Amino acid sequence: MSESLPSLLLIGCGQMGGALLEAWIGRGLAPSVVIDRHRETLPAPHRVVSSLENIPADFVPAAVILAVKPQKAQPVMEELAAHRPDIASSAVIVSVMAGLTTASIAETLRSQAPDATPAIVRAMPNTPSSIGRGMTGLYRAPNVTEAQKALCDTLLSAVGATVWVDEEDQINAVTAISGSGPAYIFLLAELLEKAACGLGLPDEVARLLARKTVSGAGELLEQSPEDAAELRRRVTSPGGTTAAAIAVLNAPANWPSNIPDAVAAARHRARELAS
Ligand SMILES: NC(=O)c1ccc[n+]([C@@H]2O[C@H](COP(=O)([O-])OP(=O)(O)OC[C@H]3O[C@@H](n4cnc5c(N)ncnc54)[C@H](OP(=O)(O)O)[C@@H]3O)[C@@H](O)[C@H]2O)c1
Structure with missing residues (x-):
């Protein structure tokens, strides 16, 4: 299958992460890595690993998707920044996690990778994404580039409609309307x-x-x-x-x-x- 979507590191492959992954693979995802403690294989060329420590050293994704529960996020982000500060710096970090702000995500990543200037996007998809009929609201932190914004739009458009909001607090309203x-x-x-x-x-x-x-x-x-x-x-x-x-x-x-x-x-x- 030809690739039309960028390479990803997906952390958290439950209801939402799993639904997004299935849709993305179906639409031609560049070789990606998924961290999943339950699944053993993924269709080639994608790879599944059981922990952040096992991300192949030569793998540098265009985007990291954070899709763990918000209450589990802190150690995951710290581990990512500690093991792979290069990824925390170069990839756009897309959080689908309800509630966690771009500032708190950046602070957590920088606690382990002080030189990183993470580019963070918040995305609030909903479960119809699993059948390509999702609605995703997105917000980008000021340092996210136009190219990174376009990349995130391509990713989330692959599972439905997208809309960008200008203020981060509006993501809470998106959560209340289309997320829930x-x-x-x-x-x-x-x-x-x-x-x-x-x-x-x-x-x-x-x-x-x-x-x-x-x-x-x-x-x-x-x-x-x-x-x-x-x-x-x-x-x-x-x-x-x-x-x-x-x-x-x-x-x-x-x-x-x-x-x-x-x-x-x-x-x-x-x-x-x-x-
Ligand atoms: N469900 C929705 O409608 C919806 C909509 C919009 C946004 N969201 C957001 O999506 C996020 C995930 O929600 P969900 O409903 O998909 O939850 P979920 O089904 O519980 O999935 C979370 C997944 O993260 C995995 N995980 C936890 N710690 C991990 C780690 N250290 N490394 C790798 N994987 C790890 C869990 O695996 P284990 O079983 O091994 O712990 C689980 O598979 C939440 O932040 C939520 O706010 C959900």
Whole structure:
């Protein structure tokens, strides 16, 4: 397969790191190294190693992807900078970790590699990235070059849409909307399915109705030039069945009024994790 994506060092190959890796390999990744304590092999020419100490000495990636849990990040970053200060200096460091700021990542790397001036990008992808339908918000620290920004955009565009924000704090809002957002939609599907069972439909019919409604409505929204509000209005004839349901949903104590509070709670938590 021809290569169209740069070489990577991927640290953390769980839900998110694994989903990104699969998509990147499918799209032609230059020879890369993945640190994974569970996996033994990867399709050639990629290599998997069990720890940072085992990164081949001649391997210098264009980008490092940090995809461990934020609470596990500090020793990983210290080890990277201690063993491979050359990589910490030359590669663009892309963190998908919620909460950790570019300043704190730079400080941790520089604690072990004082001469390094790491170029750090924060990326907040979401799980539909695993099927190439992701939404990633990105922020770059001021010292990240245009070429490094373009490289990160190429990487994350390979798994869906990308958008860059100008202020680092806006990444917390991205986290609250598109990072966590798939869970809100899955909750809706879950509740619709339960409600369908409550109306007496067989389980498998309830599941099919809920899933196809959520995925079909999502696809229609994607393909339509209209706003979500307009698409909703088109389904809602005055005095009809949908209007009866929307009137209940829109009552002050019900869930649509809770959406702003819900995303504010997610952003608050993202900010807490950053402090
Ligand atoms: N899931 C999402 O929807 C989502 C969305 C956006 C961003 N993120 C971010 O993505 C990051 C990872 O989340 P996740 O959901 O993918 O978590 P996860 O499934 O727990 O994956 C984390 C992975 O990191 C590995 N790891 C931990 N320490 C390591 C080390 N020293 N060297 C190499 N690998 C190590 C873990 O392996 P072990 O099992 O061996 O510990 C695990 O496979 C988080 O920072 C999160 O904020 C997630």
